[in-house]
Amino acid sequence: MSLAIETRDLVKTYKTRSGQTHVVDRLNLRVEPGEIFGFLGPNGAGKTTTIKILLGIIYQTSGQAFVLGKEAGDIQVHRQISYLPEKPYYYEHMTGLEIMQFYASLFGIKDTEHCKRLLNRVNLGNDMNRPISQYSKGMQQRVGLAQSLLNDPQLLFLDEPTGGLDPIAHIEIRDLILQFRDEGKTVFISSHELSDVERICDRVAIINKGEVVAQGALETLLVGGRIEVTANGCPAELADRMRDGHNVVSLNQGRLIVDMPDDKNPNDVVTAVQSAGGEIVSVIPRRKRLEDLFLEAVSGDDKAKGRQTISMLGSGGNDAVANGQAAPAKTQDTKGDNP
Amino acid sequence: MSAILSIAKTTLGEAIRRRVLLVILLIGVLFLVIAPGLEALSPRQEATVLRALTLGVIQLTSAVIAIVLTVYLIPNEIERRTIYTILSKPVLRWQFLVGKYLGAVFALGLMMALMTATMLLVFAVMKGQTSVDQLGGLARVPVMFFVQMSLLAAVAVFFSTFVTPVVNFFLSGGVYLVGSVFNSLFEAFADPSRGDINPVARALATVVQVIVPNFQNFNVQNSAINPGQVIQGELSYTIGLIGYALFYIAILLIAGILIFDRREV
Ligand SMILES: Nc1ncnc2c1ncn2[C@@H]1O[C@H](COP(=O)(O)OP(=O)(O)O)[C@@H](O)[C@H]1O
Ligand SMILES: [Mg+2]
Numbered sequence: 001m002s003l004a005i006e007t008r009d010l011v012k013t014y015k016t017r018s019g020q021t022h023v024v025d026r027l028n029l030r031v032e033p034g035e036i037f038g039f040l041g042p043n044g045a046g047k048t049t050t051i052k053i054l055l056g057i058i059y060q061t062s063g064q065a066f067v068l069g070k071e072a073g074d075i076q077v078h079r080q081i082s083y084l085p086e087k088p089y090y091y092e093h094m095t096g097l098e099i100m101q102f103y104a105s106l107f108g109i110k111d112t113e114h115c116k117r118l119l120n121r122v123n124l125g126n127d128m129n130r131p132i133s134q135y136s137k138g139m140q141q142r143v144g145l146a147q148s149l150l151n152d153p154q155l156l157f158l159d160e161p162t163g164g165l166d167p168i169a170h171i172e173i174r175d176l177i178l179q180f181r182d183e184g185k186t187v188f189i190s191s192h193e194l195s196d197v198e199r200i201c202d203r204v205a206i207i208n209k210g211e212v213v214a215q216g217a218l219e220t221l222l223v224g225g226r227i228e229v230t231a232n233g234c235p236a237e238l239a240d241r242m243r244d245g246h247n248v249v250s251l252n253q254g255r256l257i258v259d260m261p262d263d264k265n266p267n268d269v270v271t272a273v274q275s276a277g278g279e280i281v282s283v284i285p286r287r288k289r290l291e292d293l294f295l296e297a298v299s300g301d302d303k304a305k306g307r308q309t310i311s312m313l314g315s316g317g318n319d320a321v322a323n324g325q326a327a328p329a330k331t332q333d334t335k336g337d338n339p
Numbered sequence: 340m341s342a343i344l345s346i347a348k349t350t351l352g353e354a355i356r357r358r359v360l361l362v363i364l365l366i367g368v369l370f371l372v373i374a375p376g377l378e379a380l381s382p383r384q385e386a387t388v389l390r391a392l393t394l395g396v397i398q399l400t401s402a403v404i405a406i407v408l409t410v411y412l413i414p415n416e417i418e419r420r421t422i423y424t425i426l427s428k429p430v431l432r433w434q435f436l437v438g439k440y441l442g443a444v445f446a447l448g449l450m451m452a453l454m455t456a457t458m459l460l461v462f463a464v465m466k467g468q469t470s471v472d473q474l475g476g477l478a479r480v481p482v483m484f485f486v487q488m489s490l491l492a493a494v495a496v497f498f499s500t501f502v503t504p505v506v507n508f509f510l511s512g513g514v515y516l517v518g519s520v521f522n523s524l525f526e527a528f529a530d531p532s533r534g535d536i537n538p539v540a541r542a543l544a545t546v547v548q549v550i551v552p553n554f555q556n557f558n559v560q561n562s563a564i565n566p567g568q569v570i571q572g573e574l575s576y577t578i579g580l581i582g583y584a585l586f587y588i589a590i591l592l593i594a595g596i597l598i599f600d601r602r603e604v
Contacts, residue, residue: 055427058603075429083427089419091349093356105345106428147424157427 002069004155004186005031005054010063012049012210023049025210026063031188031203033154036181038201038218039190040294046210047190048086051157054188055083068155079107082148086159086190088140092133096124096143099132103147118146122176138169145176155186162196174200194291206294214293222288225262229269230255234278242269248292254278259292342430343438350412350442355449360404364450367400371457375465386466390564393461394480397454398558401481402515405447405488409495410507412439417604426604433596440496440592444489451488455481480560483580487557490584491515493591494552500599517547519554552587556580 012024024046031037041047052058053065056073065072068080090099100115119128122142132140141161148156158177162170174196180187181200191197197204198218205215214221234256242249248259256278258269266283273280354360374392416422416439425435455478462468462477495511502510517525528536528544536544557580562573 052423055423057423057426075431078427078429081427083424085420085423087420088424089421091353091421093352094349102345102349103424103428106342106425106430108341110341144424151428 002033003030003066004033004035004068005029005037005188006064006066007050007054008064010050010053010065011061012046012053012058013061023210024053024060027207027210027212029205029212029215031186033186034181034184035202036177036187036189036200038197038204039188039207040192040194040197040204041190041207042192045192045207047192047207048159049210050207051083051159051188051190055081055157079151080153081155081157082151082153083157084141084144084148084159084161086163088144090132090140090143093131095129095131096135096139096146097128099143100128100147100150104150107151109150114150115146118149119143121149122146123172138165138172141165141169141173142176145173153185155188156180158187158189160191160193161189162191162193170196194289194294198289204293221293224288226286226288226292227260227262227264227266228282228284228286229258229260229266229273230281230284231258231273231278232256232281234273235276238272238276238278241272248295255281342428343434343441346425346430346435346438347441347445350439351445351449354408354443354446357408360408360446360450363400363404363407364453367396367404367454368457370396370400371454371461375461387564389466390477391560393458394477394484394560394563397451397458397481398484400454401447401451401484401488402491404450405443405491406495406508406511406515408446409440409443409492410499410504410511412443412496413499413599414504422604432600436496436500436596436599437592440493443492443496447488447492448485451481451485476563480563483557483559483577486581486584487554490552490557490587491554493588493595497591497595500595500602514551515554518551519558522553522555525551553583556583 007027007029010024010027010029011022013020013022015021027046027050029039029050039047039050049058053060054067054072055078059073067074068077070077091102094102096119097112097115100119101112104111104115116125116128119125122145124139124142124146127135127139132143135143145158145161148158161177162173165173177187177189177200189197189201201218203215203217204221206213233254234251235254236251239249239251239256242256242258250257256273260266260269262285270280270283371393374396375389413422413436416425422435426432458481459474459478462474468474491511491514494514495507498507498510525544525548527533528540529548530536531541533541559577
């Protein structure tokens with residue numbers, strides 16, 4: 001069986017006032033049939049753009065994109081896929097059932113009972129004759145999921161399906177997505193919210209500025225725990241020595257945090273700190289979370305994060321140096337370095 | 340086919356709920372109702388002037404509705420992202436565009452039918468004109484207006500595949516004016532028998548004449564305003580006009596589809 005989704009060196013360039021922006025930059029994705037694939041990245045990373053290319057709504061600048069073995073945009077493939085856009089909107093004068101009938105008719109499906117069954121499945125059985133304008137956000141999102149099931153698709157594209165929803169709605173949507181997998185469907189789900197994705201995705205790709213910075217099975221990416229060693233009164237020279245390819249190191253006014261894989265011996269760090277005149281504050285083991293991957297992967301330019309975490313993981317030559325020294329030049333460097 | 344009709348149906352549903360359009364329609368209907376009450380008209384002229392005025396109101400209102408309705412047809416779909424769910428289904432872009440256009444034409448027809456009904460009611464009740472002949476002759480004019488406005492809507496749909504709604508409003512409005520009100524002016528400039536016209540101006544006027552659809556031909560109100568007049572070969576003239584409109588609409592939609600097909604949405 002062919003791959004559900006494959007992209008080869010996919011590039012999408014937009015012309016802007018300041019020249020050209022690579023919104024998607026040599027993107028290589030491989031999504032296997034039957035898996036829930038998380039497509040992660042901060043806002044503006046190029047997730048929606050990639051999905052639109054895969055659907056044939058916009059066109060790539062170069063590279064190739066295949067969906068269910070056919071070139072993206074193939075109209076026959078559209079019978080076997082479905083798409084839930086980011087923050088979708090529906091014709092507000094229509095009721096939930098009318099919307100379903102409308103989308104069904106686009107497949108040539110005239111079966112009203114089928115529409116009702118799907119609305120029942122997303123718990124809208126009692127509200128299907130109310131206009132969409134009276135629906136809450138969560139209800140609208142559930143209509144969106146119901147319409148995405150009309151053609152019993154093999155492959156679903158869900159763009160930020162839990163965006164802007166309250167926690168209960170989150171859980172409802174997540175449970176529905178898990179049911180899709182049990183039915184053998186492939187789900188391609190984009191998100192910048194990690195907590196949901198972590199629990200449901202088999203594999204993820206993390207992208208930043210249109211480039212994949214980490215990709216793989218979650219259990220592989222999340223393998224092992226982390227140990228975090230915190231110390232005060234440390235010199236910059238010590239921080240430099242700690243950077244050996246697997247550690248996430250930050251130094252702020254003498255406060256050193258070394259976040260390391262748990263297969264390494266924290267005693268080495270403790271000894272080094274002590275011999276450099278530093279004072280150990282804590283040594284804390286913890287489970288690795290998707291957040292770690294995410295932070296590590298996008299650390300090249302993520303201003304939002306609380307501390308300066310520099311990644312060694314997943315992004316080959318991206319060995320930028322923290323804290324002042326190489327920081328200003330970082331953004332350009334990471335762009336150019338990646339293969 | 341079912342996809343095109345479904346898209347047309349939802350477009351119609353959206354259009355008849357758009358407040359701007361309803362306000363314009365309401366103003367039109369209001370004018371139709373108060374027109375006979377304008378006592379300033381002298382009794383002898385009244386019949387003729389009132390007919391011309393009434394039909395003029397219908398024409399103007401319909402033209403404004405046709406343009407306002409269609410310039411936002413595609414941009415609204417993109418802005419609200421409804422187009423994405425539709426195009427991710429097995430719907431081709433031409434089907435989408437044709438569906439949107441047909442929906443707009445349905446809505447236009449519905450609104451024009453309402454105005455025509457109002458007009459007939461006004462003439463029947465206030466002017467006591469109840470003969471089928473009189474009312475039928477009067478009703479024939481908005482029918483041709485409808486064909487005209489369908490053509491105008493196609494012009495606006497064509498432009499909407501590559502310009503913004505505001506630009507489109509002026510472009511389509513301009514094309515309509517050039518093709519109707521200023522038509523005779525351009526005709527005069529393009530006339531090869533006139534020696535006093537600068538050749539460049541004549542060439543330009545000829546090009547405009549050829550490209551811009553002739554909306555003026557659809558204004559068949561003369562016989563309705565002056566019931567005495569009899570027009571020879573009226574049926575074949577009407578059929579010819581409808582053929583002309585369909586031809587232009589097809590060209591415009593095909594050109595629009597070619598542009599829209601390559602466009603990023
Ligand atoms: N039509 C466009 N023209 C120019 N830039 C665009 C266009 N569409 C998207 N972008 C830019 O591409 C980047 C990626 O956008 P998007 O794919 O929506 O990101 P994400 O979905 O990951 O949040 C953003 O910086 C956005 O401003
Ligand atoms: Mg997005």
